[in-house]
Amino acid sequence: MSLVLIGRTNLFQMNYFYLVFSLLFFFGLILSKNPIYSLLSLIGVFFVYAFLFLSLGLELIGFLTIFVYIGAISILFLFVIMFLEIPFLESSKETKVINLMKLPYLLFLVFIVSSFFFNLKLDNTEINNFSLLYRLGDNIVSDNLVQIGNILYNKYGIGVLLSAIILLVAMIAAISICTVLS
Amino acid sequence: MKVVYILILILPVLLMVAFFTVFERVIIGNIQRRTGRNLVGWQGVLQAIADAVKLISKEFFKRLLAQTSLFVLSPVFIFIISILNWSVIPLLETAVLADLNLGLIFLLILAMLGVYGVLLSGWSSNSKYSLIGSLRSTAQMLGYDITVALVLFTIIVVTGSLNFIVIINFQTSIYLGLVYPLILVGAIINGLAETNRVPFDLREAEAELVSGYNTEYSGIGFTLFFLSEYSSIIVMAITFNMLFLGGWN
Numbered sequence: 001m002s003l004v005l006i007g008r009t010n011l012f013q014m015n016y017f018y019l020v021f022s023l024l025f026f027f028g029l030i031l032s033k034n035p036i037y038s039l040l041s042l043i044g045v046f047f048v049y050a051f052l053f054l055s056l057g058l059e060l061i062g063f064l065t066i067f068v069y070i071g072a073i074s075i076l077f078l079f080v081i082m083f084l085e086i087p088f089l090e091s092s093k094e095t096k097v098i099n100l101m102k103l104p105y106l107l108f109l110v111f112i113v114s115s116f117f118f119n120l121k122l123d124n125t126e127i128n129n130f131s132l133l134y135r136l137g138d139n140i141v142s143d144n145l146v147q148i149g150n151i152l153y154n155k156y157g158i159g160v161l162l163s164a165i166i167l168l169v170a171m172i173a174a175i176s177i178c179t180v181l182s
Numbered sequence: 183m184k185v186v187y188i189l190i191l192i193l194p195v196l197l198m199v200a201f202f203t204v205f206e207r208v209i210i211g212n213i214q215r216r217t218g219r220n221l222v223g224w225q226g227v228l229q230a231i232a233d234a235v236k237l238i239s240k241e242f243f244k245r246l247l248a249q250t251s252l253f254v255l256s257p258v259f260i261f262i263i264s265i266l267n268w269s270v271i272p273l274l275e276t277a278v279l280a281d282l283n284l285g286l287i288f289l290l291i292l293a294m295l296g297v298y299g300v301l302l303s304g305w306s307s308n309s310k311y312s313l314i315g316s317l318r319s320t321a322q323m324l325g326y327d328i329t330v331a332l333v334l335f336t337i338i339v340v341t342g343s344l345n346f347i348v349i350i351n352f353q354t355s356i357y358l359g360l361v362y363p364l365i366l367v368g369a370i371i372n373g374l375a376e377t378n379r380v381p382f383d384l385r386e387a388e389a390e391l392v393s394g395y396n397t398e399y400s401g402i403g404f405t406l407f408f409l410s411e412y413s414s415i416i417v418m419a420i421t422f423n424m425l426f427l428g429g430w431n
Contacts, residue, residue, distance in 0.1 A: 036305065043298075063287050071294030075301065075324065082305050082313065102251065145283070145344070 017111060018052040024104035035081045039074065044104060046070050051112065060144035187279060191268055199412045200230035237408075240401035245308050252306035257399065257406035260299030263292050264410035267417040272346050274430065286334055286344045289421060290327070293376065296414070297323050300395050303407075307398035315394035319378070319385035326375040333369045336362065337425050350429035359426030366426045373418045377411070 025048060028041035046069045053062035152160055204219065204227065211218035219226035244253060270285040272278035282288055297320050304316020338344060340362075341352045352358075359366040375382040385394045396407045423429065 059282070059284060060287075063284055063291060066291050067287065067294060071291060071297075072324075075294075075297055075320070078298075078301055079317070079320070082301070082317070 018048055018055070021104060021108050021111065022048045024107070028104055035084060036078070039077055039081060041104070042077075043070055043074050044108065046074070048108065058144060060148055184279065187277075191273075191279065192265060195265070195268055195413060195416075196409065198416065199409055200234060201227075202412055202416065203233070203408075204230045234405070237405040238402055242401040242403060243398075245398055249306035249308070252302050253398075254403075256299045256303035256306065257403045257410075260296055260303070261406040261410045263296045263299065264413040264417070267292055267414070270346065271417070271420055271424070272350070272429075275347055275351075278347070281347065282345065284344045285346045286338065289417075290331055290334070293323070293327055293330070296410075299410075303399070304395040309398050311392050312395050312397045315385065315397065319395055322378075322382070322384055323376065326372055329368070330372045330376060333365060333372055334425070336365055346424055346429075350424055350431065353428040354431050357426060357428045357431075359428075362426075366422075369422050369426060373422060377415045377418055379415070 022045050025041045025044040029038050029045065032038045032041065046065060050062045050065040050070075053059075053065060207219050207229070208226075219229045222228045222232045244250065267289060269279045270282055270288050272281070300316050300323070301320050304312040304314075307313075337349065337358065340358065341349045343349060343352075374380070378385045396404055399407060
């Protein structure tokens with residue numbers, strides 16, 4: 001989606017940076033020996049995507065990415081991984097890799113801070129010039145929340161209901177697998 | 183201009199947190215009928231500054247085999263998160279740093295992200311007490327985040343907005359706390375649980391775990407945890423004031 005946007009307008013050239021950062025974080029996810037650090041790289045990937053959505057003006061989707069993926073799911077992963085016994089890495093080669101893993105965090109922090117100083121647009125005034133999400137008739141609704149709510153519950157209402165039923169079935173299946181019949 | 187506003191915002195917040203601790207000790211001392219804190223300054227007012235000097239001048243101490251970067255960065259992270267809360271809180275209708283459409287969701291996100299500081303500080307300090315304390319407090323914070331969200335959803339449904347200024351201006355005629363007193367009670371209980379005050383202070387757990395997740399921290403690390411904890415209390419109080427008691431109306 002971001003590539004399409006780059007093709008359409010010059011304003012979002014910065015999106016290439018987000019792609020590069022997500023690649024760096026993915027390398028960190030695969031290469032690091034310590035599962036906690038690799039999970040932190042995964043959280044970095046989610047952060048990059050959240051900031052990508054924010055810079056596109058999709059503030060609700062960006063916030064919900066942080067809220068759901070980072071705030072809920074990754075914490076559960078961390079919870080489980082913390083109970084693993086992690087061997088202490090002694091050889092210098094592996095500690096060098098770990099030190100390299102810190103690089104994307106540092107670069108991403110520098111990038112985000114500098115983007116505020118160089119006046120990167122973080123609002124959705126330009127995004128509404130072409131119909132990215134949905135247009136309600138002729139009035140362009142600038143609020144993300146209203147747009148997404150209208151799409152979800154009018155156009156794709158049946159899909160929302162179906163996915164809710166699928167989630168319910170999955171929950172019942174998980175509970176029924178866990179129950180021990182005595 | 184914004185940098186000046188940020189400085190004007192943050193410095194009083196830190197001073198307020200420092201004197202809030204003194205205020206709390208005054209109340210606790212009066213409840214327990216003892217003097218306490220009456221040595222530094224007039225009536226012990228300067229006790230906060232003496233505490234700060236003592237804490238900062240202490241040595242920052244790290245256990246062997248602790249994960250150094252996470253151990254150092256997690257109190258910094260949790261402090262930044264607690265200060266970031268103040269960016270969306272409007273002091274007046276014109277005086278607000280970031281007038282977000284989704285201010286309430288932003289506060290919920292920060293509450294969720296603060297869990298990471300607790301969890302990683304407990305894991306990285308390489309101590310069983312810290313790890314168990316961090317897991318307990320994480321379970322509590324995650325559990326009560328859901329009920330805080332439920333309380334906030336009623337406000338969102340009634341006012342039809344997530345913006346703080348809209349919510350405050352909605353209450354010009356009557357406070358929402360008077361309309362929904364039971365939800366206000368629920369909000370107060372959730373606030374106590376989120377900030378780990380007295381009925382819900384499982385996180386400290388002085389009897390079985392020494393001091394919870396910050397057992398291994400000393401000096402500036404402990405100071406940052408302490409500041410963020412009290413700052414989150416004030417943020418919670420101001421948030422519920424804006425949501426239920428009409429803010430500046």
